[in-house]
Amino acid sequence: MSKKTIPLGLSIAAFVLMSAGCKEKKTAEDYLHSGQAFYEQELLGKARVQYRNALALDATNGDAHFGLATLAKDKQDLAARQYHLQKTVEYSPENTTAIFELGEISLLMGDLAVAQKSAKSLAQLQPETLQYYKLALAVAIAEDKWQQAQTLGEDALKAFPENAELWGLIGVVAKKQEQWPQALKALDKAIALDEQNPQYRVLRIEVNEARGDVDASILDLKALIDSSDYSDAQIIKLIKLVNDQRGRPAAIDELNNYLHKYPQADALQVLLVDLVKQDDPERAGKLLDEFIRKANNPTGLLFYRVNAAFSHNNVVLAQQDLNTLVALPNQTPKALAQAKSMQAELAWLQGDWDNAQTLVISVLALDANHVNALLLRAKLLVREGRSGDAVVYLNKVLAQNAQSVEALSLLAEHYQRQGNTSLAKDFYHRIGLVDPDNYAALRFHIYEAFSKEHLTNADALVTRALKRYPEDAALLGIKLQIAALRANYKTATAILEQLKALDLSAADALFFEGFIQQQQGDYARAMTSFGKAVSARGQYDKALKAMFACANKAKALEVFKTFLLTHTEKNAHDLTAHLLIAQLxxxxxxxxxxxxxxxxxxxxxxxxxxVVALSKFKRYHGDAAEALVLLKGSYTQSKNSSVGIAYARMLEQQAQAAEAGVVYDQLLQVDSNNDIVRNNYALLLVGELFSQASLRKALQLTEGFASSDNPALLDTQGVVLMTAGKFTEANYAFNKALGFADITEIKLHYADSLYRSGDHAGGREVLEGLENKGVSEGIAKKIALLRERWAQK
Known part of the structure; x- marks a missing residue:
């Protein structure tokens, strides 16, 4: 390549001119002209800079805003385009093109008021122009003003009889009024004037579908397909219409015609396989194999065959195809992640946990937001007993798919295990919104109502659930217990016979017999039934605890203890039995x-x-140091929340508040929603560890307690709010807590909050109400201390 030299005189002259130009300060108009020049040269980035420079000097320059609106139109940035068009119209109210475009885009974005204003402005500035008619007609359609739209259309066509857009809008007006001949006539005219615009053919198809003319729709679709770029969606729609109207053989022939034209269109190949499969599955399989062999890129077809293999439990074929997908050269990261995710799912189904874990980690390295991999990672963690760690992954799943029932269920079960009933309830409620008949959600709400002895509500819920699951033993068992609790023993016995007919286990049958006997007050017979249920199963916590309750009622604890000793000799694995023996x-x-x-x-x-029970026994026996060592060792090794909470509480009791705070922080890192941890930690922060920073942290920890129906949590929130001087909110929390349970300690806190908020009479009235009912010696001392503190203030 030869170098071109610039004549010396010319280069000096250019330098002089450039130097002189540098000394002149550019105006907004200079930048505007530069921007327009760059735009014409298609240097859009440079044009944008110049328009912005113009606005930096003159923020009210409408032309600069219009330039940026035009650039936003090229980028299909609707929000930016609308903003700059609004500014253009504000600063250049005579710019009719900007007014028209603002009205047009406002209609597109659903802002009818702005579109109406734009149409009125055009009517004043430029009536009877093409822009005016197009916008006014579109606004009338959006307003459902059909008579006005028809009049505007007639006037517009007199002035512009050869404009395709106007004919298209007239077609829409007729279509909306179900005037099918007029609609077809207008759309035919629009197509004749502008054959390249597919939208008119799409509208014509919609008209023919609405009037039930399938043959016409087929012809229109063929014309649309032939006149536009390849679209598998359009061809698939055509084939489905042909299949419905003319039968499967005709649909297959039509589809083969398009496959000759587009031999590598895997979406069409899959459709052909699906059609053939309905009459000849074996031929369909061979056809799919052939498509895969001949494909330039068989990825889509292989995924189709993998899904088919999964649906037929053909694990071997699924694994082979997934291995092929992973090994394909130049495989896209998205397809590779999907293939590995399916391999992980297959490993999960086969119980190959280690391989599933390895594959999931590799998928998330490719795509950190892969929903299936995130969900499987969470399931693997739950299986390992690390449901707290799974929460992070499940929340990521819900961020992408808020209606994932599986993710919602895992979170609901996690919080239920943690004892966080309010959060569990929220997640089960969300499951119910997505899937009203979801079994787990129905069961949760039933058990919650039953455990709170809200028998009417529980009965209504279980009756509804049994309509969906009429032979479910767990639901029938609740129905039986509700009947027995209501003294409807005949109904309860009838349900028990129904359960036995459903192959109820011997242990469960004995439990329900014992439950009925317990409600009838026959505690001795109930103990016998519960004992047989425990022996039949070897370990049956619910029956064992019911037997304990009956033993207390029948004053037969020694008999119960003898049973436990005999039982644990044969069933050493029954941990609940060991715990009951130790307690007795x-x-x-x-x-x-x-x-x-x-x-x-x-x-x-x-x-x-x-472990927690043993630590308590050691402490009660005077060996607090050994109890602390036990808890510390177990917590350090397991990081179990129950042990951690007991360990932190014992550290508090041993005047090691700071160390307890460290444990609570560690527990919150594992599960930030554990209400027991948050409750205990908040009380510690406003007690032994009090500081302004601690108070702020306590307020954050208890913030979510306001929606709880647990009086203990509401009480703690009230204490924290009272400490912060937020007495109105504290009084509300205490009052709400007392609405759930009449607890003396909460009343003391409520009295103190009322008094400190300035309602001295209210505080005294609460204390007097307690004293009038009679209180224990301990509560009497607390009341005296409270009055003494008030007197000092």
Missing amino acids: TFEANPVAAIKRLSSVTQAQPSWYEG
Whole structure:
């Protein structure tokens, strides 16, 4: 390549001119002209800079705004275009093109008021122009003003009889009024004037579909397909119409014609396989194999065959095709992530947990937001007992698919296990909105109402659920218990016979017999039935606890204890039985109780309920130091929340508040929604660890308690708010808590809050109400201290 030299005189002259230009300060108009020049040269980035420079010097320059609106139109940025058009019209109210475009885009974005204003402006500035008629007609259609639209259309066509857009709008007016001949005539004229615009053919298809003329729709679709770029959606729609109207053979022939034209269109190939499969599955399979062999890129077809293999439980074929997909050269990251995700799902179904874990991690390395991989990662964590860690992944799933029932269910179950009933309830409610007949959600609401003894509500819910699941043993069992609690023993017995006919287990049948007997007051027979249920199953916590309750009523704890000792000799794995023996033994023989629990927890270190109970027994027996060591060791190894909470509470009792705070922080890192942790930590922060920073943290921790129906949580929120001097909110929290349960301690807090808020009479009245009912010696001392503190203030 030869270098071109610039004549010396010319280059010096250019330098002089440029130097002189540099000394002149550019105006907004200079930048505007530069921007327009760059736009004409299609240097859009440079044009944008010049228009912005113009606005920097003159923010009211309408032409600069219009230039930016034009650039936004090229980028299809509707919001930016609308903004700059609004500014153009504001600063250049005579710019009719901007007014027209603003009205047009406002209609597109649903802002009818702005479109109406734009049409009125054009009517004043430029009546009877094409822009005016087009916008006014479109506004009239949006307003459903058909007579006005018809009149405008007639006037517009007199002035502009060869404008395709106007004919198209007239077609829309006729279509909206179901004037099919007029609509078809107008759209035919629009198509004749502008054959390249597919929208008129699309409208014509809609008209023919609305009037039930399938043959005409087929012809229109063929014309649309032939006149526009390839669209598998249009061809698939055509084939479905042909199939419905003329039968499967005709549809297959029509589809084969398009496959000859587009031999690598995998969407059409899949449709052909689906059509052939309905009459000849074997031929369809061979056809799919052939398509895959001949495909330049078989990715889509392989995924189709994988899904078919999954639906037919053909694990071997699914695995082979997934391996092929992963090994394909130049595979896209999206397809690779999807293939590996399906491999992970297959490993999960086969119980190959380690392989599933490895594959899921590799998928998330390719695509950190892959929904299926995030969900499977969460399921794997739940399986490992790490549901707290799974929460992060499940929330990511819901951020992309808020209606994922599986993710919602896993979160609901997690919070239910954590004892966070309010959050569990929220998630089950969301499941019910997506899937009203979801079994898990129905069961949760039924059990919640039943556990709160809201029998009317529980009965209504279980009756509704049984319509959907009429032979569900768990639901029938609740129905039986409600009947027994209402003394409808005949109904309860009839349901029990119904359950037995459904192959109810012997242990469950004995439990329900015992439950009916318990409600009838026959505690001795109920104990026998519950005992047989426990023996039949080997471990049956619900029956064992019911038997304990009956033993208390029948004053037969020694009999119950003898049963437990015999039972644990045969069923050493029944941890609840061991715990009950220890509780019954502790008062008379604490050493024996501690020895039993120590032995069992050493053999079962993951029995965290036993670890917590053993620590309490040790502390009650005067060995607090050893109890603390036990809890610390178990928590350090397991990070279990129940053990962690017990450990933190014991640290508080041992005047190690700061160390307790560290444990609570660790627990919140694992599960920030654990209400027990938040409750205990908040009280510690406004107590032993009080500071202004701690108070702010306590307020944050208890913020969500306002929506709870747990009086303890509401009480804690009230205490924190009272400490912060927010007495109105505190009084509300205490009052709400007392609406759920008449608890003396909450009344003391409420009285204190009322008094400190300035309502001295209200505070005294609450205390007097307590004293009039009679209080224990301990509560009397607290009331005296409270009055003493008030007197000092």
